[in-house]
Amino acid sequence: MMDTISSSSSGPKEHDGPVLKVAGLTKSFIVHAHGDLALPVLRNVALAVSPGECLALVGPSGAGKSTLLRSLYGNYRADAGSIRVHHDHAWAELVGAEPRTVLDVRRRTMGFVSQFLRVIPRVATVDVVAEPLLRLGADPAEARDRAEFLLALLNIPQHLWQLPPATFSGGEQQRVNIARSLIVDYPILLLDEPTASLDAGNRDRVVELIGQRRDAGSALVGIFHDVGVRELLANRVFEVSP
Amino acid sequence: MKPLLSVRGLSKRFGTRVACRDVDFDLWPGEVLGIVGESGSGKTTLLNCLxxxxxxxxxxxxxxxxxYGTVDVHDLSEARRRLLSRTEWGFVNQDAREGLRMGVSAGANIGERLMAVGARHYGDIRRTASDWxxxxxxxxxxxDDRPTTYSGGMRQRLQIARNLVSEPRLVFMDEPTGGLDVSVQARILDLLRSLVGSxxxxAVLVTHDLGVARLLTHRLMVMQGGAVVEDGLTDQVLDDPQHAYTQMLVASILPV
Incomplete structure (x- = not known):
């Protein structure tokens, strides 16, 4: 039985119905260096996710699963449509939003677990993990405690906590990244292959942690190539077609 | 909430050459805006106009x-603008020698800014300078050493201390890591990153280095030939660039 994480942050909000609503989402890439070549990826995507749900994006490689996930986070710019997020007791529209609106949604409402950690030079692992909580104004000592708790839970050896993660293995970096993304109880969590480079033991631990978030009322959208992981986490699938 | 800085229709030419063309933007409190582009794109001219x-x-x-409430920066008297730039603003130059007084000690360089915002007690000023x-x-x-005895990286860190000791509301930075060794750059980036956060x-940061922009800024404006050709959230502009010029810039980064 794993320890249950208790958090000092506010946690997922009580809300009936979906907290993420997508309609008419359309996205192409235009490559100017190749004669303005247009690569249409998403056309008219509509989906909705409610608290406690985990929606798995499925489809063949190249179908646009990652593009959809990155568009939801505002990392890719949608051409048309609507991405609405329940944020601060209201609906925030992310398509065409000001950068500060997107950043505020990311700080408080919507987290993203990517496959790869973007390493910040010279910053210790424990501080990399604690940062999202500090940005919400958490007490530094509490943020650090919670970062250490998550690092221990994710089997990052204690002697590595004070080192920058630049030299860590792929699996260790991915777990640092997961700790960083789970340190805040985001009401919405986007997951891009969260277990891709993990061994079986660590994969099970990560699946358990993410499942706890879902059961606690976070709304999850993820890409899980591992069918076993998908079956454990997802309660619905969304087919992304090219 | 009101923008800290509002820029409307700003153009600047040198003779017949247009350096900035019709620039519009708002900077909101707590935002770090990066201005990126190649040499000659007008980014430093824009910063100097701001x-x-x-x-x-x-x-x-x-x-x-x-x-003073809402002021037009270019309608202010020279005296008022100088006062503002010493009390509410900071300006970090690429070349630390331009931002420091090279003939006086490090302590005096930091202390001068504190005195501009009203500090008078010698012991307090010295203690704060030492803490910084x-x-x-x-x-x-x-x-008590003069910056002439400092290395390039130390001078840049001293310039940052001089500018931030008075906790300015707005900081302009022109290539703050330009011309420094990469290990020295990393140290300064880490310093700026933690100071900006705490x-x-x-801030408005001019850089030609997209890695610096990614690390330090919330949003970006991409300049080409004096015009802003693209703007948006930093990771979005870098990961999904829309304009041909931005796509070229991003595609030109060497992988390591």
Missing amino acids: AGRLTPETGSVTYNSAA LDRVEIERGRL LHLS
Whole structure:
């Protein structure tokens, strides 16, 4: 039985119905260096996710699963449509939003677990993990405690906590990244292959942690190539077609 | 909430050459805006126009001052603008020698800014200056040395301390890591990153280095030939660039 994480942050909000609503989402890439070549990826995507749900994006490689996930986070710019997020007791529209609106949604409402950690030079692992909580104004000592708790839970050896993660293995970096993304109880969590480079033991631990978030009322959208992981986490699938 | 800085229709030419063309944007409190582009794209000229160091031909720069309310930066008297730049603003030059007084000690360089915002007690000023040397990772024992005896990286850190000691509301930075060794750059980036976070600074940062922009800024404006060709959230502009020029810039980064 794993320890249950208790958090000092506010946690997922009580809300009936979906907290993420997508309609008419359309996205192409235009490559100017190749004669303005247009690569249409998403056309008219509509989906909705409610608290406690985990929606798995499925489809063949190249179908646009990652593009959809990155568009939801505002990392890719949608051409048309609507991405609405329940944020601060209201609906925030992310398509065409000001950068500060997107950043505020990311700080408080919507987290993203990517496959790869973007390493910040010279910053210790424990501080990399604690940062999202500090940005919400958490007490530094509490943020650090919670970062250490998550690092221990994710089997990052204690002697590595004070080192920058630049030299860590792929699996260790991915777990640092997961700790960083789970340190805040985001009401919405986007997951891009969260277990891709993990061994079986660590994969099970990560699946358990993410499942706890879902059961606690976070709304999850993820890409899980591992069918076993998908079956454990997802309660619905969304087919992304090219 | 009001923008800290509002820029409308700003254009600046040197003779017949257009350096900035019709620039519009708002900077909100707590935002770090990066201006990126190649040499000659007009980014430093724009920065100098924002800070009142150059006068644009057309357009306005409105600043929401703590002391004076909303002011047009280019309508202020020279004296008032200088006061503002010493009390509410900071300006970090690429070349630290331009931002420091090379003939006086490090302590005096930091102390001067404190006195501009009203500090008078010698012991307090010295203590704060010494704390700031520590904060920017310069030995406290170097407090009475002149910056002429410092290395390039130390000078840049001293310039940052001088500018941030008075906790300005708005900081302009022109290539703050330009011309430094990469290991020295990493140290300064880490320093700026933590200071920007802990002091909740608003800043406008000019850089040609997209890695620096990714690390330090919230949003970006991409300039080409004096015009802003693209703007948006930093990771979005870098990961999904829309304009042909931005796509070319991003595609030109060497992988390591």
